[in-house]
Amino acid sequence: MERRRDPLTGQWRVFAGHRQDRTFLPPPDQCPLCPTRPGGLVTEIHKPSFDIAVFDNRFPSLVASPPPPSVAGTDLYAVAPAAGACEVVVYSDDHEATFAGLGRERTRLVIDTWAERYTALGARPEVAYVFIFENKGEEIGVTLSHPHGQIYGYPEIPPIPRLELEAAAAAGRCVLCDVVAAEVADDQRAVTGNDSFVAFVPFAPRFPYEVHIASRVHRPSLVDLDDGERDDLAGVLETVTRTYDLLWGFSLPYVMAVHQAPTDGGDWSAASHLHVEFTPIHRSATKLKYLAGSELGAGAFISDVAPEQAAAELRARRP
Numbered sequence: 001m002e003r004r005r006d007p008l009t010g011q012w013r014v015f016a017g018h019r020q021d022r023t024f025l026p027p028p029d030q031c032p033l034c035p036t037r038p039g040g041l042v043t044e045i046h047k048p049s050f051d052i053a054v055f056d057n058r059f060p061s062l063v064a065s066p067p068p069p070s071v072a073g074t075d076l077y078a079v080a081p082a083a084g085a086c087e088v089v090v091y092s093d094d095h096e097a098t099f100a101g102l103g104r105e106r107t108r109l110v111i112d113t114w115a116e117r118y119t120a121l122g123a124r125p126e127v128a129y130v131f132i133f134e135n136k137g138e139e140i141g142v143t144l145s146h147p148h149g150q151i152y153g154y155p156e157i158p159p160i161p162r163l164e165l166e167a168a169a170a171a172g173r174c175v176l177c178d179v180v181a182a183e184v185a186d187d188q189r190a191v192t193g194n195d196s197f198v199a200f201v202p203f204a205p206r207f208p209y210e211v212h213i214a215s216r217v218h219r220p221s222l223v224d225l226d227d228g229e230r231d232d233l234a235g236v237l238e239t240v241t242r243t244y245d246l247l248w249g250f251s252l253p254y255v256m257a258v259h260q261a262p263t264d265g266g267d268w269s270a271a272s273h274l275h276v277e278f279t280p281i282h283r284s285a286t287k288l289k290y291l292a293g294s295e296l297g298a299g300a301f302i303s304d305v306a307p308e309q310a311a312a313e314l315r316a317r318r319p
């Protein structure tokens with residue numbers, strides 16, 4: 001396992017061959033994320049019941065003490081050990097639950113867990129960026145259906161958050177603060193909101209039903225949220241995920257990504273503005289948006305749904 005840098009784009013990529021053998025969609029009675037019930041399968045969680053469980057991914061792509069790379073680097077081809085962290089956050093001991101159905105209290109507990117892991121992993125010298133995310137649904141490539149998310153500790157700032165931070169640096173101010181003000185002033189792309197957070201379809205999303213959740217007030221990371229703001233984040237996360245499930249009447253697959261301040265020792269407090277990005281890959285009830293020539297070959301996303309139309313459809317389905 002190792003990281004290699006693509007010399008054409010400067011992007012680092014991770015190679016972890018052993019992951020090909022990882023557990024793939026086991027039957028419910030073989031689920032490694034279920035509690036260990038008396039007389040039953042011994043799972044990752046050695047307790048008969050639990051609220052939330054966090055542990056190291058058994059098939060990590062990044063680890064605290066990585067082996068040396070399998071190839072030697074050159075000036076052209078930079079190679080580095082796959083240093084970092086991969087954790088699993090199990091949201092519930094109920095195999096059939098989903099994030100949308102956790103309820104306000106448990107969602108708040110998930111947020112507190114994220115904040116705690118952000119601090120703990122961010123303090124490690126090899127972790128420059130703590131990335132909290134969830135892959136949901138078989139269409140997204142989920143290998144275990146039990147409700148869970150993941151946390152990666154990357155040894156550098158990954159490409160998409162880096163682009164956002166570079167945009168703020170180029171503007172000399174927090175761009176997301178401007179975006180939040182614009183979306184509040186003109187609510188045609190609004191999905192939901194409360195005292196502390198707004199949720200909206202972005203002005204120029206990559207995927208048709210993308211929704212971003214951002215704090216109304218500039219907050220660099222989860223640990224900067226006070227008690228009330230954390231409750232409000234739980235509320236808006238619950239509404240957005242329930243809205244997704246009501247949109248077409250089935251549990252909508254998505255990627256959920258939390259963007260917050262890097263932990264590389266730099267001062268990101270002005271440039272980084274906490275937000276959560278939801279990326280569902282459906283473009284209608286029956287069709288997925290596949291990445292094709294323009295998206296994969298050129299990196300230019302093309303959508304056939306107007307963001308204002310997507311927002312109106314989502315608002316109409318809000319619980």
Ligand SMILES: [Zn+2]
Binds near residue numbers: 028031032034095
């Ligand atoms: Zn399970």
Ligand SMILES: [Zn+2]
Binds near residue numbers: 217218
């Ligand atoms: Zn801001």
